Amino acid sequence: LGRCCGSCSLMYMVAVCSGVPIGDLLERAAQHSDKLYSLSTTLTHDLDSHFPPMGRMIMPRPSACHTSSLQTPGDKEQALQVSESELLSLARSLLQAWADPLVVLSSSANTLPHPAQSKIINKIHELQEHSKNLGDGLNIISGKMDPTAQTISSLPYRGGNDVGQDKLSKLIKFQFLLSCFRRDSHKIDSFLKVLRCRAAKTQPHLC
Numbered sequence: 001l002g003r004c005c006g007s008c009s010l011m012y013m014v015a016v017c018s019g020v021p022i023g024d025l026l027e028r029a030a031q032h033s034d035k036l037y038s039l040s041t042t043l044t045h046d047l048d049s050h051f052p053p054m055g056r057m058i059m060p061r062p063s064a065c066h067t068s069s070l071q072t073p074g075d076k077e078q079a080l081q082v083s084e085s086e087l088l089s090l091a092r093s094l095l096q097a098w099a100d101p102l103v104v105l106s107s108s109a110n111t112l113p114h115p116a117q118s119k120i121i122n123k124i125h126e127l128q129e130h131s132k133n134l135g136d137g138l139n140i141i142s143g144k145m146d147p148t149a150q151t152i153s154s155l156p157y158r159g160g161n162d163v164g165q166d167k168l169s170k171l172i173k174f175q176f177l178l179s180c181f182r183r184d185s186h187k188i189d190s191f192l193k194v195l196r197c198r199a200a201k202t203q204p205h206l207c
Contacts, residue, residue, distance in 0.1 A: 022199055023199035023200055025140065027196055028137060030192045030193050030195075033091075033134060033189040034193075035130050036185040037189045039126055039127050040178065040181050040182040040185045043120060043124070043182075044178055044182050046120055047114065047120070047171070047174070047178065048175075050114055050115060052171065054168070055171055055172045055175065058172065059172055059176055059179075062179070062183060064176075066156070066157045066158065066159065067097050067098075070090065070093060070097075072090055073087075073090075073191075076190065076194065079194045083148070084145060084146075084149070085145050085146035088141060089142075089148055089151045091138060091188045091192055092135075092142060093152050093153040094155075094184045094187060094188050095131060095135050095188055096135065096152055097156075097157065098131065099131075101180075101181070102128050102131060102181070104162065105163075105177055105178065106121075106125065107161070107162070108170065108174060112170060113167045113170060
């Protein structure tokens, strides 16, 4: 227990290793966020392989995602203009906003009419695990920063506890939720990588 564990969660690492530099914590957080984005991208591709053409025509626009009201930097250049504490607050707000929708995705995957259903179920569970580990870590990091980092914007999910009854509506709502998560996990990953870069005092243009 005298050494930091490379495969352990952020919470465990902090409990075991006293005085862990914030740069190391951000490095671990960035690893989890990268995994989240990678998993959501793979899942989206899995669903695309058997998604009906009509579904694409009636899929809601990204502006309908329940997190769209949160004002976030549109690209890396804008993110570099935002304070560290505010970036962390945005990442934490987005992550917390997905706690309930990920439960909906997890429970709905059991009846999803898709040939890769078992693979999708496993990956959704992985998303939940990485989200929890990342959330634990960001809570710890926020305590080491300006109080602004501990501010979380409320972004309630009001989409109900299931993804519909018929085959098409299930596929559309599941795919839409997942596409929203993919978009937000990319934002979280981008914000944390900018924070990691700043903590390492790397040249801003290299972030």
